[in-house]
Amino acid sequence: CEAVGLLADGGAVTGARILPRGGAEEHHDADLVVDATGRGNRGPTWLAELGYQPPVEDRVDPRTVYVSRDYRRIPGETDWSAFISSPSPAAPYGGVAISAEGDRWMVTLLGIGPDQAPPTDPEGYLAFAGRLPAPELHALLSRAEPLGPPKRMRLPTSVRRRYEHLTRLPEGFLAVADAMCSFNPAYGQGMTVAAVEAMVLRDCLRQGRRDLPRRFFAGAAKVVDVPWDMAVGADLRHPTIVGPRSRRTRFLNGYVTRLHAAAARHPVVGRRFLSVANLMTPPPGLFAPGIVARVLWSGRRGTPQVARPEPMTRVAEPAARVEELAAR
Numbered sequence: 001c002e003a004v005g006l007l008a009d010g011g012a013v014t015g016a017r018i019l020p021r022g023g024a025e026e027h028h029d030a031d032l033v034v035d036a037t038g039r040g041n042r043g044p045t046w047l048a049e050l051g052y053q054p055p056v057e058d059r060v061d062p063r064t065v066y067v068s069r070d071y072r073r074i075p076g077e078t079d080w081s082a083f084i085s086s087p088s089p090a091a092p093y094g095g096v097a098i099s100a101e102g103d104r105w106m107v108t109l110l111g112i113g114p115d116q117a118p119p120t121d122p123e124g125y126l127a128f129a130g131r132l133p134a135p136e137l138h139a140l141l142s143r144a145e146p147l148g149p150p151k152r153m154r155l156p157t158s159v160r161r162r163y164e165h166l167t168r169l170p171e172g173f174l175a176v177a178d179a180m181c182s183f184n185p186a187y188g189q190g191m192t193v194a195a196v197e198a199m200v201l202r203d204c205l206r207q208g209r210r211d212l213p214r215r216f217f218a219g220a221a222k223v224v225d226v227p228w229d230m231a232v233g234a235d236l237r238h239p240t241i242v243g244p245r246s247r248r249t250r251f252l253n254g255y256v257t258r259l260h261a262a263a264a265r266h267p268v269v270g271r272r273f274l275s276v277a278n279l280m281t282p283p284p285g286l287f288a289p290g291i292v293a294r295v296l297w298s299g300r301r302g303t304p305q306v307a308r309p310e311p312m313t314r315v316a317e318p319a320a321r322v323e324e325l326a327a328r
């Protein structure tokens, strides 16, 4: 079925208009209609059809192109199962290889900003991997058998719909997850945020139906604030990305750049960053005294010289590798 619009009576949404495939439009009554139709949703249009102001949208285009290709994986050929070379403002391109079922490597090369898109022809694709600062991915692609052609995808624009700012909202209608805020997928936040919003909705419903949309959107906005600021802030580190750079964004990006440098010396800093980036620790955790001290101390000692490991071509049985690590 396709949802095609809302039913309303006075100041309340009372149901949805549904179009079954190949059938005629149906009307379904509902106490509560939840727009969970994802990124391309028409919730704002449906509200406008009922005479309501649609929410203001914050939009940031990450200007990122992915080109992905599968390769045959020979078990044991590397002693790593995933490889990531992240983009930075100085080098706005990167690459990822992840071991997948069916003895495959899922490889993605990406570029951020104009003229950075990875090529889709096989020779250009391999050459692009050769530009990455670490050699492992290029070495892998030089020897692995491709299982199909490179495929291109341009990341969609991140959109945050500010339902919480609307002064006039109908009762009986909510929008959740990507229909309310769709993030740059590179940061892997969307499903976690959707799950936390479901908990906000549960808690709101426990307090009754009165003023439900306003209470829900206010609670959900607090959930979205942190991951939105983190994702958009990280995109805005790149000078080619268009968007408002508040003093707070500039301060955070400057701090996070120094924090990344400190993480090269202090694993505890790196772990804390990943914990915050993966929404397991609230952002103030980046400013805990032990973390700030290491960030400042590393800054005073200049740019760290990160030890460059040898390219990892050695084959190691997992058990032997664990013993080797334990012995160190």
Ligand SMILES: Cc1cc2nc3c(=O)[nH]c(=O)nc-3n(C[C@H](O)[C@H](O)[C@H](O)COP(=O)(O)OP(=O)(O)OC[C@H]3O[C@@H](n4cnc5c(N)ncnc54)[C@H](O)[C@@H]3O)c2cc1C
Residues within 6 Å of the ligand: 001, 002, 003, 004, 036, 037, 038, 039, 040, 041, 176, 177, 178, 179, 185, 186, 187, 188, 189, 190, 191, 192, 194
């Ligand atoms: C390339 C990519 C990679 C991602 N990687 C991650 C990740 O690693 N980790 C993470 O947490 N998140 C990731 N995300 C984000 C995550 O996929 C979304 O945040 C999540 O799927 C949102 O869930 P949703 O239910 O709001 O929307 P969706 O999952 O998009 O579901 C919406 C559904 O509604 C249907 N629909 C749309 N319109 C109508 C209509 N009019 N009538 C009826 N049905 C309709 C659609 O067909 C779809 O089935 C990624 C997203 C992308 C694009």
